[in-house]
Amino acid sequence: MAVLDAVTQRRNFILFPFFMIAGLIVYRVLPSEPAFIALATLIGFTFATAWLGRDRAPIREIALLASMFALGMVLLPVHGALFGTRMLESPRYGTYTARIEAVTYNDGSEQRWVLSDVAGELDWTLPNVRLARVTVPGAYDVSPGDTITARIRFYPVPPPAVPGGYDSQFVSHFDGIGAYGTAFGDIEISKSGAGGLSRAVKDLRAAITTRIVSQLGERIGGIAAALVTGDQSRITEDDRNLMASAGIAHVIAISGLHLTLVAGTMFACVRFFLSLGHGVTQRFPIKKIAAGFGIATALAYMVISGMVIPAVRSTIMLALIFAAIIAGRQALTMRNVAIAGLAIIVFEPTSVFRASFQLSFAAVIALIAAYELARRNREDRERPQRGRALTLMLDIATTSIIAGLATLVFTAYHFQQTAPFGVLGNLMVMPIVSFVMMPAALLGTLLLPLGLEAIPYAGLGWSIEAMLWCAGFVRNLSGGFDPSPILSPVALGVALFALAWLAYFRTHMRITGPIVAVPLIAFFCLEQAPDIFIADQSQALAVRSGDRVALIAGRNNTFATTIWSERYLTVIEDAHTATGCDSLGCILSTEEGYTVALVKSRDAFDEDCRIAEIVIARLTAPPQCETAAKLVVDASDLARYGAHMIDWNGPDLPPTIRTAIDGPDRPWRIQL
Template sequence: MEPSGGQSSAADGERPSQDGRRIEGFLPPGRLTRFGYGLASHAAHLRDQVAHDFEERRGFLFLAVGFSCGAATYFILPREPLLSALLLATGTAVFAAFLAWRRGGGAYPLVLVACFLAGMSAGKLRVESLRAPMVEHPLSGQLTGRVVAVETRAERTPRVVLDQVSIERLPAEETPHKIRLTLRTDLPPLGARVEGSARLAPLPGPAMPGGYDPARAAFFDGIGASGFVFGALTVVEPVSGVHVFVAIAAIRRAIAQRITDAVAGPAAAIAAALLVGDRGQIADADVDALRIAGLAHILAISGLHMMLIAGTAFWLMRAVLALSEHAALVLPIRKIAAAIALAVGAFYLSISGGNVATIRAFVMIAVMLTAVFLDRPALSLRNLAIAAFVVVALQPESVLEPGFQMSFLAVAALVAAWEAWRDRPRHDLAEPARGLARLLRRPIVAIGTVGLTTLVAGLATSPFAAFHFGRLASYSLLGNLIAMPLVSLLVMPAGLISLIAMPFGLEVLPLTVMAWGIDLVLASAHFVASLPGATVLVPPFPAIALMLMSGGILWLSLWRSQLRLYGIAPLLVGTFLAWLLGAEPDVLVDEAGRAVAARDVSGHLHVVGARQGSFLHDVWREGEPEDDPAGAPGFRCDDEACVLEMPEGLTLSRVTDPVAFSEDCHRAEIIVTQLRAPADCAARFVIDRSALAAHGAHALFIAHRGPDRATPHLELRMSRPSIRRPWHGPPALR
């Protein structure tokens, strides 16, 4: 039957009906329209997945991420914000979120913004609470103070931290609350008031831009100056009264002495590090071997050790209670074991030194054990998010530290991998293993579990290891497969048993077992470290690459649906940028201008002004060939300057006498000096006393030739911003 109006024109189009006839008046959609339909369908599918994940309360995880990102944003701002402005913005966001919730929708984005602003406010409040005077210029004189911390270091001189400080000829309002001093004599007793003559100086900055910043770390420890003692510190007032930190220090020293009496050698030093956090006696060769083998994490008391100690205590207490039929049937033995494990973890925290990583680990363990009391899963991403909230609220500065980033990302990746494994489709049609196959299944599964755990944690933390430490352990999987079963099943359980046995004088046997396990761990570390290509050095790369990679890892870990696959894109982009933009500096200048490192025309790095074997020399020369290539030109020095011919036809001059400015300002492209350079110096880059005092250490990169193929393109990086933040301290001319 034809429609009224007669035959349709060809422009009207046709479509087939169910019985095969053509239906007029229809045009099939074009490619662009079909693409739009597909895009809309995919968007609807993504919305369904987001709704499904939010129904499982995954949105709470991103609130913790927003809170942490807010704290990180505060610390990387170019200048200090107003506390009142941050608190007002946070309160406004909270109020807007509350109104949106009352109206029935749209509250989550506002809650996320409120968490972000709350993180910034937490960082600001933390810094304001730590503001204290800092020494601005080097000075010498008599001082007095109370010893609140002592630090022994293998192959280095010991140090002490003093509070309640009084410094000769320095007003009280300008006196730091704490100072750190290096000694060449015996350590004074903890808690005693001492006096002596010392040389104090401002806290040193990074050895190179982007490197470890001692001044920042000291600021958040409350330390306002560092120096060394002339002679010895004299006790003017012995320890009196009851001091918690003195009692804890006495317990730590007693445990360390018991360890030394029971075992000897490198095993004793590492046992002391694992049980009481005293890493000062570990030989540098052992530290290097563990780091190259990917096992350095076992030296820092962190989540691994806290979990092993608390987990062993939980398992032992639950097993003991289960031996009683009455206790097993009547008492909540799981909750009792969790309470005991929490107490053991708190004790371990107190004797381990209570550093940032250990406090963070204890918070995570406390959250998980609290979940046991509430009959909730102990290991979940939600508990990890709660731990992140607590840690960032207490120590917001930790968000920029590698320990925080690596520990939380590793745990998040491991829990996400476990969830994916748990939710995998399973086919239980195979016959159960019997005989020898059943006997071998458990060790194979155990080895596979350790390998998979190491692989997941290693992949999650490798971007941070590359960014912060400039190296990757090639055989970390092998090292962890060998060593971690020993640490988990032998070393740490024996250490816990030895702590329990010490009050009864029965610690020798468990410490001997622990030392035997440590010897095996060290042997495996030295074996792995000796393999060719055990370390891969990674040149410094921009922070944006790390942000993309960490964002991709978080996205992969926090979503449960197929949404997680979108995290692969930023992960790959960040990896590509790290490879593309990573480059070693061609010129390095320390913050005082005394030492300079630069590459010659052959690319070899030469150092002048820092003795071989010094900290600065070793940091700058790390990864460089041990010996100069045959015939490699180095610095040519006289009484006025040191000159080096660099790649791309550049010349660097380190001026030590003002007379050299008249000539070198015209012939050298780069001038480095501790002096004040003339205002009319024609060099392309002048790094003089004023620039070093304002911006700290400098680094120059020869990126590529300019468009005219004649002028090299140089990029300058500095360790201090133009506008200093409170932890940078005031600029000073040294």
């Protein structure tokens, strides 16, 4: 009955973005690049089937869903052909002239520029990539369109540090960024006078940020600037961790919450003031006029905040909602979510693999599903009368619980945080954010041209101080308790299926999908921390022996060891006392009954390969070593597959290997 109800209500359209996402995932995990002719044939066949079966509903609907899957598989290759680039395979150094396309980071002491049209005197030193991201020490007054001349060292975009970790090569390739770099010495800047709208927006954002920081100070003003212009460079790591521990880190990242509060405030205020005039209400559709102001406000906020993907996605969603009001249609529907999702997937397919898209997509689907269920329940029985304050607190608590549960898997996977006291944190903070912080930010920004922003920005600063106090209270109350699991990437697939189930059905059957997902993730999607950690771009090598994980080689508190500790919730100690090292290498006999050898010299291969079950070398191992030892990881393995994580499964089973680089021959990988 639930399936028949969903089909009757034409909810198959809601599944379109999910099938496109499934196609994107299948393309992403393929071990090698599929032939483009095969992808074109697949998409042509599915669309032809949908057209030929247009008079037979079951065939048409199935073929359309298959077409969305095929389209998803084609999106990334097409996006790569249009906007992608080759990846730099080895460092380059020289003096270059380039054009600034964007300034992506600026904290006053360091900047990051995206450069194009990189040119130099010697052709062999050119990186030959479409775009490059360069870190620049110091503060420079630059804008998109300016030309710079500087000494730059370009280097390859780094691969993931751990299996399933953030893949900067994948993202950078499709963004057209084929190299990273660092600038040295003096930089010559030639102002282009061009830049148009992008330069004007950059200057406006900088001016707003300067006014906010000058009035509220570096710490509070830095958080306020993040809320208004999206510039998070002044937020300290301590404040980030404080808000994350209280489950309110989403407050400082501009997303649907901020767009909704700002555009919603404008909508409510315009409608209220227009309603004061009786003649106006009689002659004009004030609700539709207010919706128009809401769309304009959302668009302006999106531009001022830097047009980050969450803001763009939320603006599309809000525009659909206000457009529905203007058209006299129902505003909050799952169909609007599907339309917004399709738009983002088509124009920015790599965003599907980013945490921001997954978190906001999951939260919006869950909240609208809850809204639909609540609406059906209200139709069945009368809603009990409650006080406004109690209703507000219950609504905030319910929203926080629903959004928290919907995003739990994604926050646990990407950030190793579940913030179990997040409901309390949101209960304390959201009234401040909703009724003081964002309205004050909106009013202060609107009054900036008149120089009257002092009072509303003072209220904004007070609300931020109150938010930080609440975050500190929640963190102290929780005592640092955060039972975060280590999830495998399969958990994201299970969560995606549960979201599709939740979105598709209208009846109470929709909640069975998320309910079934819980045991599936608990029994089949949990990972254990590995027994052996091998870095690819440093000397770091850590091994578990008994209850301790400690280094055999390399230094602690480096990028690799920090990522290992965060990803696998494991303390990496400095050294095993049982490790024996000399100039030829190191040997450790673990408490689990196997021996690990780190070979530093070719002279040690013969002996170490005979006495150790697992041999690790940053040299090329001889063929006889692979025959003698149970597992050998050498320089060629590390160069091709990146960091290795190894699980010892006992003497009777082969070790399990997880590598950071999957599909080393794909277009976004560095071809050796």
